[in-house]
Amino acid sequence: MVSTEVERYTDVDTGDVPSAAWGWSKVNPRTWHGVGIFVTLFLLAMLRGNHVGHVEDYVLIVFAVLVFAATVRDWWGRRRGWIR
Template identity: 45%
Template sequence: MAATELESVHSADVVTKVDTAEVPSAAWGWSGESRRTFRTAGWVVVVILLAMLFEGPQGASSGSGHTGYIFLIGFAVLLAAILIRDSLLQRKPR
């Protein structure tokens, strides 16, 4: 009887959209994702990648040209495209 009372009290406190049979951690409220947090973190990473383009002056032995800059810009553009696509898909009604 004590287990039944605990389960009924606990299930009344936690309201989730996830079935606790499929995701046991949903009973504790850990199953949700914060899309806003992930998007914000993604844009912060894009800004950091682009800020790396403005590093201090290189020494005379830099040698490899602009390969590093190409990769920084490429990764920043790829991440920005993923974030924009996610934002646009989230707006469409399903």
């Protein structure tokens, strides 16, 4: 009987990408999640500065929220199996 299951190709061919032999072609989600959290905290840390106006504060907060939302969306999607 014919199966409807799709075989997924997960490996990178070292003929196409020579650096794949060293593992450089793999995406490590945990690293990117850590970077996302670090960037969020760094943007929020920049709120304390020598600027007088608060426009910069609003821009920093908006970017921090966007980075955090993208990080949480990616983490949640990978956890639920929506993103591979």
